[in-house]
Amino acid sequence: MAKMRKVLAVTMAAAMTMSMLAGCGDKKTDGTEEQTVQSTETESGDVSTETEETETSEAVTEEENSQVTDGDVLVDLNFDDNDTDGCATYFNGGQAELLNENGELCLDVTSTGKLDYANQIFYDGFALNQDCVYELSFDVHSTIERALQYRIQINGGDYHAYVMDEAMVGTDTQHVSTQFTMSEESDPAPRLCMNLGHFEGKGDDSTPHKIYFDNIKLTVVDASKAQQVESIPEPKIVNVNQLGYKKNAQKLATITNESAKTFDVVDVATGKSVKTGELGDWHYDSGADLRYTIVDFSDVNAEGTYKITVDTGEESYEFQVKDGIYDDIYKASVLMLYDQRCGTALDSAAAGDFAHEACHTGQAIVYGSDVAKDVTGGWHDAGDYGRYVVPGAKAVQDLLLTYEDSAEAAKDDTIGIPESGNGVPDILDEARYELDWMLKMQDENSGGVYHKVTGEVFPETVLAVDETAQMILSPISTAATGDFAAVMAKASVIYRDIDKDFADTCLAAAQKAWKYLEEHEEDPGFTNVGDIVTGSYSDGRMTDEYLWAAAELYIATGDESYNDYVKKTVKTSVKYGLGWADVGYYAIYDYCMNVKDCEAEKAILKEGADDLVKNYGKCGFGSATGGEYVWGSNMAVANDGMLLLMASKVFGDDSYVDYAADQLNYLLGRNPVSYCYVTGYGSQTPENPHHRPSEVLGKAMPGMLIGGANGNLQDPYAKAVLADMAPEKCYVDNAQSYSCNEVTIYWNSPLVYLLAAMK
Structure with missing residues (x-):
């Protein structure tokens, strides 16, 4: 077992971080979520939640303070400075405004909604030690008689309470106090909540009113038995790809102890060194x-x-040297997509413990109407159960490129999905499952494509079959329509010799979507509407989506009007990337591979790949990110590997391949936290992903690429245990850390491409 670095629960003086999840993590970062209110795009194209910060939480090490002591005040909020002192709000159907009124925290309630937590005030930035006794106290009054629920809860997973009670409040100020023992494992990042939604039969909360809080305190009463908080495995000094290396592959290891002078490569079977050498050239x-x-x-x-x-x-x-080293993990990375299928029963032969009956089989309602539409199918996007066209299109494109660019993947019909053995490569069967769903997401009349189908809010920590909320189709967006047009045109080429009728359907849908795009070039980017708070996948600049759609439609049809659009657009400012937000390189790569007159496009691709090579030299672990580690950084690493392989194919330059291989080596263990970031693989693998099926079943679904290091610390748990760490080391394996430890289909899809290429 790896040695553990201890992070102790001590007072984090007013250390606040108001994280409202938007969930990889856009929503989370795109797929991430939880208590989502507003999200902003990160440099990687993922979306992180917009946060309000006062002071930064500090993780306290064992050397700094070995224990909490009696009388420590962990939370002390008196609001005398006419501020809200780091408190924030979460809404789930309620409406209210948080403010300071006459030196008290005030929630001005317009509507209590339908749930007890429809309006919630919350506070982060403290810790709870197991077996420690605490007192929670506060003063409260209200302009009406009503109920409230106060609780300190785990800030993730099922959000269960460590302590919880209700109180009736009215116009007279009352002092509420309760003592409790933290009976569960120590938690470095719990959440203090005041639930102020609707409480049936407990006062009349139907009219607008105000509720006031003051002197909120959490005090240590008895620390004599308090346990320490353990978190974050101590990383290895010597880091390698934990799965191993093909016999003739380049093999590099990173060593970070400057006191070391020599190394040996040891054959584990014999205990003998097969290679020895001196260390040097420290960077x-x-x-x-x-x-x-x-x-x-x-x-x-x-x-x-x-x-x-x-x-x-x-x-x-330990690691292996042999050919075929990636065969199993490649299959697992594809089966993860199968395990994310929605609207169908999952076969236990393929899904194992994650098999389930068909989920989300009802019709969805078009937002703002009473129109019901069948949009069953597709993949669950991430750790939640939403289905989103924009990231789904990226994932499909990655699979289609895997089929085109990797000969073994193009022939493999034995991965183990129900369609295996049908004569169609499994990678295409899996992509088609998402394509069939995407076709349902197109509006029959306008050709536009609905942005997503989700409930109003993220579901509780339940299995897919137990999310029974009404599904809602969010409005049509040009981002979804552009991505749809591109992958449908691409699919029409790929499936032409496999299923001509399906290929024709895809092309007709792509052309219809293009007409919509032509008529809506001035449309703004998508934003959530009404009470919907699920991931927005917002993108304010659609030039790259239009470019990608035009390029794929030109390749599919030969219509010069599309080519004219491509040639015109590459001369403008385009967001080049392989993410869900920045898709320009998809257009450029396919154009270069299929069109002779592409010198300008080749120059764009080469510049991007060469920039990655320059970045590679800045990292001791093989990553080409240039030192930037944001929400979903592992997607960026995998995408970089894809781009380098694309450059190798376009320019016939094999030097790019070793750089691409090292992106995979980084993901599989050669990184400064010593994790193989794919669940179920490697000596140290994530066991607690932010992924509802895994959380409910108590085991990680295998084959999932975790989001990875995030130096922006965008959830309370990460803020509590990773403060002051270097960005590339900001990773923690905990389900509460949605900004580090969620998963998505479009993080797995570039992994699929890389593994297929390196098999």
């Missing part, structure tokens, strides 16, 4: 805040199991 990685040196052991190519040791006593995890 600095600013993203990880580490000094490092790199060991090249590419000449170790005999099949076997190895580890790398250094003379100071540290060693790497």
Whole structure:
């Protein structure tokens, strides 16, 4: 077991972070979520929740303070400064405004909604130690007689309460106080909540009113038995790809102990060194805040199991050298998409413990109307059960490119999905499941495409079959329509010799969507409407979506009007990327692979790939991100690997391949936190993803690429345990940390592409 670095629950003086999840994590970062209110786009194209911060939480180490003590005041809010003192609000059908009124915290309630937590005031930035006794107290009064619920809860998963009670309040100020013992494992990032929604039969809360709080305190009463908070495994000094390496592959390890002078590559079976050498040429990685040196052991190519040791006593995890090293993990990464299928029963032979009956089989209601529409099918986007066209299009494109660019994947009909053995490559069967759903998302009359189908809010921590909320079709967006047009045109080419009728349907849908795009070029980006707070996947600039659609339609039809659009657009400012928001490189790559007159497009692709090569030299662990680690950083790493492989194919330059391979090596363990970021694989693998089926079943669904390091600390748990760490080390394996530890279909899809290419 890895040695654990202890992070202790002590007073984090007024350390606040108001994280309202938008969930990889846009919503979370795109797929992430939880208590989502507003989201903003990050540089990677993912979306993080907009946060309000006062002071930054500090993780306190064992050396700084070994224990909490009696009398410690963990929360002390008196609002005398005419501020809200770091408190924030979450709404789920209610309406209210949080303000300071005459030195008290005031919630001005317009509507209490239907749920007891429809209006909620919350506060983060403290910790609870197991077996410690606390007192929670506050003063409260209201302009009407009504009920409230106060609670301190886990800030993730099922959000269960550590302590909870109700109180009736009225115009007279009353002092509420309760003592409790923290009986569960220590939690470095709980949440204090005041639920102020609707309480049936407990006062008349139907009229607008105000409720006031003052002197909110959480005090340590008895710390004599308090346990410490354990978190974050101590990383290895020697980091490698934990799965291993093909016999003839480049093999690099990163070492971060400058006291070490020599290394050995040890055959685990014999205990003998097969390669030894001296260390040197130490460099600095600013993203990880580490000094490092790199060991090249590419000449170790005999099949076997190895580890790398250094003379100071540290060693790497064991790894294998053999061909076919990625066969199993490749299948698992594709099966993850199968396990995310919606609207159909999952076969236990393929899904194992994650098999279930058909979910979300009812019709969805078009927002703002009483029109019902069948939009069953598709993939659950992430750790929640929403289905979104924009990220779904990226995921489909990655699979279609995997089919085109990897010969083995193009022939593989044995992955184990129900369609295996039908004569169609499984990668295309899986992509088609999402394409069939996307076709249902197109409006028959206008050709526009509905942005998403979700409930109004993110579901509780339940299995997919237990989310029974009414599904709502959010309005049509040009982002969804543009991405739809692009992948449908692409699909019409890919499936032409497999299922001509389906290919024709895809092309007709793409052309109809293009007509909608032509008529709506001035439309603004998508924003959530009404009471819907699920992931928005907002994108305010659609030039790249239009470019991608035009390029794929030109390749599919040969119609020069589309080509004219491409040639005109590449001369303008376009967002080039392979994410869900920035899709320009998809257009450029397919154009370069299919059109002879593409010198301008080749120059764009080469500039992007060469920039990644420059970034590669800044990182001691192989990443080409340039030191930027944001929400969904592992998607960025995987996308970078894709772009480098694309450049290799377009320019016939194999030097890009080794750089691409190191993006995969980073994801599979050669990183400064020593995690293989794919669940179920490697010596140290994420076990607690922010993923509802995994949380309910108590085990991680295998084959999922986790979001990874996020230096922006965009959830309370990350803020509590990762403060002051270097960005590349800001990862924690905890379901509460949605900004580090969620999963999405479009993080897995570039992983699928990379694994297929490296098999």
